[in-house]
Each structure stands twice: as C-alpha cells, then as structure tokens.
Amino acid sequence: MPKITFVDASGESRSVEAQVGATVMETALRNSIPGIEAECGGACACATCHVYVSEAWTEKTGKASQMEEDMLDFAFEVRPNSRLSCQIKVSEELDGLSVTTPAKQG
C-alpha cells in the first residue's frame, strides 16, 4: 500500500498507509490526521481539506481542475502547490507522497 506523509503547520509529521483509489482527504480522515476538516465530505464544495503538495510531488499529483481552482479561492494562504486533498486520488505512483496542512482551514 502506498504511504502518505502529512506534515502539520508546526512541522510534526505523520506517515500512514493509504488505499489505492481513496482520496488523500479520505486517507487523512481514516487516520485521524489533524488539520484536515473536510466539512463537505469530499464534494469539492468547501475548501477545508486544503494541503500544500511537497514540491517534489507536484508533477505527479497534477494540477487543480477548474472547479478545484474556483474552490481554492475560499482557502487561506493559497500557494502554487495548493490542492484540495479530496481531489487527489491515491495511486501506486503516489507512494511516498508528502503534503503539508495549512495553519487554518475554515
């Protein structure tokens, strides 16, 4: 199973195993990762699962879709590597992915 590392705003890191096909947001919730709220439950409708994808992985995770970019307008401190974790699907290719959660979601 692919491993995903979540780093929180204070720098503390947590690595968990993820199921292929699940989203990074679902993986965070299943493992009680702090800093991901996912208020809307994965509908790309709230921007409370905002993460920064580590630079080494931005190519593999790809770019945000138009709808996701629109929703990122509701996130704070948006950077070029910002994504909504409900829109990143876990694949074998993403084994080792590292994302950082922002200081505040909502």
Add this chain to the structure above:
Amino acid sequence: MSELLSTDVAIIGAGPIGLFAVFELGLLDIKAHLIDILPKAGGQCAELYPEKPIYDIPGFPVINGQDLVDNLRKQIEPFGPKFHLGEMVEGMEVLGAPEHPLFRIATDNDKTIEAKSVFIAAGGGSFQPKKPPIPGLDAYENKSVFYSVRRMEHFKGRRVVIVGGGDSALDWALNLHPVADRITLVHRRDAFRAAPHSVNAMRELVNSGDMEFVLGQVTGVKGDNSQLSALTIRRENGEHYDHPCDDMLPFFGLTMKLGPIANWGINLNENLIPVDTAKFETSVPGIFAIGDINTYPGKLKLILSGFHEATLAAQRAHRYVYPDKKLTFQYTTSSTSLQRKLGVT
C-alpha cells in the same frame, strides 16, 4: 419594536431533517416554524452539494441534494410551515414549568418566537463567514472589518478593500462602488468564479480606472483603536506592500460553527447534543435534537437516520403541545384523518 410570533414547535435549521420534521409534526396536528441562517431552505444539501448525487435515500436509487430538498418542500406543503430564512437564532429562554415549558426564541432579525417545544435540527451548526487567519484581525471586526454588509452608509466616502473572487466579493465591489471613495478588489488570481456579467462590469471599472484590482493576498493589518489604516498585501511575485484603506470586506465563503446553541444550557458533548434514542430529547425537557447535530450510541450522520429521529421526536413533542390529548398511532395508507390533513381525500 420586535415582532412576536407564536407556534407549536420552532425548528432550528431548515435542512432535510428540519423539513421532514414539519411533515411528521403536521400529521399530529402540530404547527411549525423553521428558522435558518441561510437565505434558502435545504441546509448542506442545498448549500454544499445541490448537484451531488445521494445514493442512500430509501426509495431513491439516486437523487441530488437540490431535488431531495424540493421534494421535501413539496411533501410538507399541506402543513403550511412558516419559514424565517436568513435569520440566526441568537437567544433562547425557557419559561414555565418543566412539564409545561414555553420557549422564547430571539432571532438576529428582531423576531421573537414562542413555542411549546423546540427541535434543533442544525446539522453541523450554522453557516458563518470564514475568517482569514490574519494576526490581530478580530480587533477590527464590525468597526473596520466586515463579513457582510448591513448598512451601506457606513462605507460612504471610505477606502474599501474587498477580498475574494466569488459572487459576494464581486457583487459588493459593484454595489459599494458608487458609495465608497475607492474600491480595491484583492484576489489571489486573475480569474473569478462569480457570474460573468459581474466580472465584466468589474473589469470595465478597473479598465477605466474607477476601481483598483490587486493580484495578491492580504497577510497583515495595520491600524489603531479598531480602525484600519492599511493592509499588508503580498503580491503574486512575493513582494509585500502596505495598502492604505479604511475598511476591509473578506469573502472566503462559509463554514459551519455551532454558534449560540452552546449558550442555551443544553448539555453538549464535543459540539454535539446528546439525546436518548426513544425520544431524541435533550437534557432540557421539550427541546429535541435531530439529525447531524445530535449524538447517541451508534449514531450515524445519515439523512435517513435523521428522518427516523424526526419521526420519534414528533411523537414525544405531541405531549408538550397537547398535554391532554391521547396520541393514537396511524398509517398514512389507511387513516382517513391523516389523508385529510394531507389533502388527498
């Protein structure tokens, strides 16, 4: 002068569970008023995922959020519920004895509603504006920083910065433009999810020099005594600069917060309201909690579970509304009395 209204049950929250509670109460001849902070009925279904298909509503292999809300509204039409939308319940007083309580609810729109029972169907809480994590921002709230516009005159002759790229940001940029001294729109990208005609109108004003657009994000506030003097803005190229202004209006959408419910003297457990599973009554007799806001052993936050909770709570609420009447259980398929209430005979 505040408006005084009276009803049998006041339902706080007009999401799917609050709406269905009207139906179950209506079958028992109990009248209801619904209060919701959103300007429309439907709660999360209508606000967060109107287009999202739901697969676990019994009898509907698939239905989207808005259709479910529309169907529920149609289903409760025979009972003529009164809606108070765009209003937040701020205060609640319990009057009378525990066996015969009377609840007095105050909304932020100066309405007072008296009811014999209260159903809290507030889901994840009330939708409230998201506040940007800018250090020291809260000191300026309601004086120089606003999350909604209540009085346009306040902005007369002032230098106003509006932050965001959605409909609220664009609408207020355009509406306040004739009133304010100067409007500056700050957004993180040169693309807007707002209605195209608003975006076009904004661009025209920017092109003619009547409005300013800054590509960037606000990172700091400066001022004195709750009055802003400038915002620190980080431009797209990473450079910071100070932008003089009098007011800021950030529009980052809505988030759910428990809000004033926490102050009503009801026992809470981590922002949820514990209830028993026979009546779905809270620690305060006559106040029920149904749907996502309640908690009990085995609780699942599902719409279908909320429907069941609303049904059982309605049965119990009958005692508070009609203390002297005996309640007999009936089916809508066979009871002519229920069918008459539904207007189908």
